[in-house]
Each structure stands twice: as C-alpha cells, then as structure tokens.
Amino acid sequence: MKPAAFDYLAADSLDAAAAALSRAGGDGKVLAGGQSLMPMLNFRLVRPSILIDINRIPGLAYIEATDNAVRVGALTRHHAIETSPVVKAHLPVLTAAMQHVAHLAIRNRGTIGGSLSHADPAAELPMMALLLDARIAIQSYGGRRTEQARDFFVGSLATSLGEDEIVTDVEFPRLAPGTGWAFEEVARRSGDFALAAVGVTISVRDGKADQVRIGMMGVGETPLRAPQAEALLSGRTVDGALLDEAVASVRSVVEPNSDLHASGEYRRHLVGVLARRAIETAWRRAIGDLQ
Amino acid sequence: MSAGKTIRVTVNSVIYERTVEPRLLLSDFLRQELALTGTHVGCEHGVCGACTIIVNGDSVRACLMLAVQADGATVETVEGLGSIHKLNPLQKAFQEQHALQCGFCTPGMLMTVTDLLRKYPLATDEDIREGLSGNLCRCTGYEHIVRAVRTLVRQTEGTP
Numbered sequence: 266m267k268p269a270a271f272d273y274l275a276a277d278s279l280d281a282a283a284a285a286l287s288r289a290g291g292d293g294k295v296l297a298g299g300q301s302l303m304p305m306l307n308f309r310l311v312r313p314s315i316l317i318d319i320n321r322i323p324g325l326a327y328i329e330a331t332d333n334a335v336r337v338g339a340l341t342r343h344h345a346i347e348t349s350p351v352v353k354a355h356l357p358v359l360t361a362a363m364q365h366v367a368h369l370a371i372r373n374r375g376t377i378g379g380s381l382s383h384a385d386p387a388a389e390l391p392m393m394a395l396l397l398d399a400r401i402a403i404q405s406y407g408g409r410r411t412e413q414a415r416d417f418f419v420g421s422l423a424t425s426l427g428e429d430e431i432v433t434d435v436e437f438p439r440l441a442p443g444t445g446w447a448f449e450e451v452a453r454r455s456g457d458f459a460l461a462a463v464g465v466t467i468s469v470r471d472g473k474a475d476q477v478r479i480g481m482m483g484v485g486e487t488p489l490r491a492p493q494a495e496a497l498l499s500g501r502t503v504d505g506a507l508l509d510e511a512v513a514s515v516r517s518v519v520e521p522n523s524d525l526h527a528s529g530e531y532r533r534h535l536v537g538v539l540a541r542r543a544i545e546t547a548w549r550r551a552i553g554d555l556q
Numbered sequence: 557m558s559a560g561k562t563i564r565v566t567v568n569s570v571i572y573e574r575t576v577e578p579r580l581l582l583s584d585f586l587r588q589e590l591a592l593t594g595t596h597v598g599c600e601h602g603v604c605g606a607c608t609i610i611v612n613g614d615s616v617r618a619c620l621m622l623a624v625q626a627d628g629a630t631v632e633t634v635e636g637l638g639s640i641h642k643l644n645p646l647q648k649a650f651q652e653q654h655a656l657q658c659g660f661c662t663p664g665m666l667m668t669v670t671d672l673l674r675k676y677p678l679a680t681d682e683d684i685r686e687g688l689s690g691n692l693c694r695c696t697g698y699e700h701i702v703r704a705v706r707t708l709v710r711q712t713e714g715t716p
Contacts, residue, residue: 266600273561273578273624296622303620304601307581316578318625344614368690369671371602373614374621455689 268306272315276322279404283431285317287406291428293317297340297379300371319431326376330355333439339378339432343390347372355439356397358446358464362389365448368456378432381417384424384487387458389450391418392488396464396480397437405430418487444468444476445551447543451535453526459483460527463515463539465547467498474498474548484521484536491515494540503548511544512537563627567592568636576623583607585623586633594634594663598692605691608664609633615671634663637670646670646708655704657695664691669705678709 276282286293294313296302297320305311319325325340328349335355337346346352347363366372366389380390381401394401394414402411406429417424426432440446450462461483468476477498479491494514501507521532549555560575567590574589581600586592586609598604600619607618610632638644643651646666656662665688672678672687684705685698693701 267581267584268579270577270579272559273622275624275627296625299620299622299625300602300617303622306579307600307619316622318622320625368605369675369687370605370608370615370617370668370690373671374616455686 266307269309269312271306271313273318274315275318275320278322279319279325279431279433280406282317282319282322283404283406283429285315286431287429289313289315289317293428295319295382295431297382298342298375299379300367300375301379301383301385325378325433328352330439331436334436335439337377337435337437339434340376341378343367343372343375343377343380344369346377356437358440358448358466359393359397359437361446361448362393362450362462362464365389365450365452365456365459365462371456377435381414381435382424382426382432384418384420384422385458386421386485386487387460387462387483389459389462389482392462392464392480392482394435394437395488395490396466396478397440398478399438400436401432402434402436403430404433409433415490421486440466441468443551443553445547445549447546447550449539449543449546451539461521461532461535461539463536463543465540465543467503467544467547467551469551472502472552473500474503474551475500479515479540479544481515481519481536481540484519484532489519491518491540493518498544503544508541508544512541515540561624561627563624565623565626565629565631567631568633574623578622578624580623581619582609582611582621582623582626582631583618585626586618586631589623592633592635596660596663598660598664603692604661604664605668606661606664608667608691610667610671613674615668632667632670634666637666645711646673646704649704649708649711650701653700653704653707655697655701657697661691661693661695665693665701673709673712678705681706684709 292314296318325338327338353360399414445467448464464480466478477495482488494511516537521529523529562575596606598606602617602620609618
C-alpha cells in the first residue's frame with residue numbers, strides 16, 4: 266500500500282515535462298490530480314521510474330469561452346468545472362454531469378486532463394468529451410497535435426496518447442442556445458463510479474428533433490455514442506412509441522460487462538431506462554416544456 | 557533509490573522543513589515525520605476519507621498526495637481545529653450530538669465538513685449526506701453525524 270520508489274520532477278513548463286517524458290522512454294508517468302494514478306501507485310499496479318508532476322506548471326488551469334467553444338485547460342480541477350458559470354452558460358449538460366463526479370475532496374484535486382488520459386469507461390468526463398464532440402489538444406517533445414474525442418478513447422483505460430504525450434487542453438463546441446439536454450446516472454452510492462449513465466443533447470427544427478446526440482458510459486470498454494438511436498430520433502417528434510424504439514436500439518448496441526457491482530444484463534436494462542429518461546427530458550427542454 | 561527532496565510545509569500555522577523520499581505519502585509525512593497522528597489512514601487509495609485534510613484551502617485525500625507536492629503549501633489537519641479543552645464549534649457539535657463512536661473516521665469527517673461549510677450552504681439533510689458520501693463510518697453512525705452538521709448549520713444561520 267505504499268508506492269515503489271521513483272524519481273520525481275516538478276516540471277515548470279510543458280516543454281520541460283514533455284522533454285522529461287520523452288527521456289523516460291515509456292517508463293515515466295505524468296502526475297496531474299493523482300486521483301487515479303496515486304491509488305495505482307499505492308497498489309503498485311504501476312511502477313514508473315520517474316513521476317513528472319505538472320501541478321506547478323503555470324497557465325494550465327483555466328476555463329474560457331471563445332466565439333464558438335469553451336476551452337478548458339488540462340489542469341482544471343473538477344470542482345472548478347462543476348462551479349464554472351461559463352460552463353453552466355454554454356454547456357449546462359456538463360455542469361449536470363459534474364454533480365456526479367466523486368466526492369468534494371476528489372473533485373478538488375482531480376483534473377480534466379487526468380480523467381481523459383486515464384479513460385475509465387465509467388467516468389463522466391470521457392463520456393462528456395465524446396457526447397459533446399470535444400477536441401483534445403496534445404503536446405509531446407516533438408510537437409503538438411489535436412484529436413477528436415471519438416478517436417481518442419480506444420479501450421478500457423486506453424487512449425491514443427503516445428507514451429511521450431501530454432493532454433494540454435480540451436475544447437468543447439458550445440451548445441446552441443435552446444439546445445435540450447439531460448444527464449442521467451445510477452451509482453450504488455453518491456459519488457461512486459456509475460453502473461451506467463446517459464447524456465443527451467437535442468435541438469428542435471420545425472417541431473422535430475434535430476442534431477440528436479446520445480452518450481453512454483459504464484456499458485462498454487469505452488464511453489459510447491448511440492448513432493442508430495440518434496438517427497432514429499432525428500427528424501421526428503418524440504413520443505412514447507418513438508422512445509420505445511430508441512430504448513430498444515440503445516439496448517441492442519451495448520455489450521456491458523458483468524462485475525462485482527452489477528451484471529451485464531442489469532446494465533443493459535439500466536442503460537435503456539436512463540436513455541428513456543434522458544431523451545425525454547432533453548426533448549422537453551428543447552421544446553420549452555421544461556427549464 | 558531516488559534522492560531525498562527538502563520541503564517546507566506550513567501545518568496548522570507551524571512551518572516544518574524536512575527531507576523526504578519522493579514516494580512518501582502526505583498522510584505518512586504528517587503522521588511519521590511530524591507526529592501529527594490525528595490524520596488517520598484507512599484504505600490508502602482514496603475511498604474511505606479518513607485521511608482527509610485541507611491543503612491550500614481545499615479538502616484532499618492525504619493518501620493521494622505526495623509529501624513533496626506539499627512543498628510551500630499551507631496544510632490544515634484536525635489538530636488545527638481545536639484542542640481537548642477548547643473544541644471548535646464543529647467539534648462541539650459532534651460531541652453534543654454523539655457523532656462518533658470509535659472515532660476512527662472522525663478526523664476525516666471533521667475536515668470534510670470544514671471544507672463543505674466553506675463551499676456549500678448545506679441547506680438540507682440531502683446536501684449534508686451528499687457532502688459526506690465520500691467518508692465511511694464503519695460504526696455506521698451516520699445519523700448522528702448528519703444531525704451534528706445540521707445542528708451546527710442552523711446555529712450558524714441564527715448568528716449574524
């Protein structure tokens with residue numbers, strides 16, 4: 266329950282961190298909020314030769330609205346996102362999801378860059394990045410690149426990040442004013458990892474559902490979208506029969522695992538229940554039936 | 557072995573300077589290097605909440621931070637809240653409402669509530685329970701803990 270020995274570098278710039286990571290040749294780990302990495306170190310599930318602490322790098326924690334997006338620095342803590350008026354104004358579904366992220370002491374430390382890089386399939390931020398078509402900016406010693414969230418998550422606790430790459434910021438396109446949204450989650454205990462959760466955004470055009478997005482988590486190796494159900498809803502008026510179709514579609518595309526906390530079948534059932542609630546709530550918000 | 561780092565940490569208004577191994581957890585630093593054993597160590601992976609302390613104004617799990625990360629930081633632990641002879645209002649509320657049995661979870665509960673009270677209104681029992689959901693009490697004495705916090709919130713509301 267104590268970490269194995271490692272060298273420690275408190276990096277003072279992204280360049281220094283990337284250089285150290287490159288030098289470590291795959292044997293280094295980036296320490297951001299530490300809320301996933303520290304338990305893994307304590308259990309000795311990971312034994313890096315060097316830990317590169319990015320907490321002292323200035324200018325990595327910010328939330329700013331641009332013309333059409335909200336940019337969030339990698340070192341921004343969960344509590345800052347949870348309480349940000351900018352996020353609430355432009356991405357209210359993200360504010361709602363943040364209410365489900367762990368407990369205050371974890372939210373005070375945990376970071377968005379860390380959560381995305383760790384890529385837990387039952388964590389809220391990776392799913393929100395996927396739902397909201399976020400663009401993830403990445404730096405290595407050699408240069409910079411960006412990747413869409415849909416290409417970033419490749420498996421359980423696995424991303425497309427190279428061993429010498431660090432997430433630097435995340436850009437969420439703003440939701441258009443009037444977009445309906447909802448986030449529904451079930452966990453055993455408030456703040457625990459979700460058994461399943463669903464996030465939805467819907468616009469309305471000529472009285473019909475438009476630009477429907479459905480994100481799911483806890484029901485696969487990565488956070489998932491439900492493109493078939495999204496297509497099913499688009500261009501139609503949401504009613505009970507259509508909700509039934511959408512729920513059946515969502516349940517048919519997931520293959521949840523069984524574990525100590527819930528069976529795969531229970532999770533499949535649950536994701537349908539949550540999808541129904543979320544789609545209905547998002548639709549009602551979109552048509553102005555619900556604030 | 558990795559080289560020791562010299563750190564300077566202010567804990568409960570006292571400045572300490574120590575040389576520590578990078579892998580030393582902040583919880584172990586407080587207990588073993590500074591003999592501040594009020595911070596309890598339960599699960600050592602961030603689940604139980606017993607080691608919750610306040611670093612630079614935010615509650616954190618001391619088992620999920622390295623001592624070297626606290627270099628230059630201001631730390632508050634349960635020892636800073638009050639003393640046996642002069643309990644602070646939160647400790648007093650815990651005493652009066654019998655909000656502890658074995659006492660193992662109590663330091664983490666107290667430090668969590670200290671931060672919660674600074675950040676949230678805790679207007680309802682649901683808010684209090686939600687706020688405390690990351691702290692386990694194996695005596696399952698939650699009812700009295702919630703009552704202690706509720707009593708304190710109401711008292712504080714009564715005073716200007």
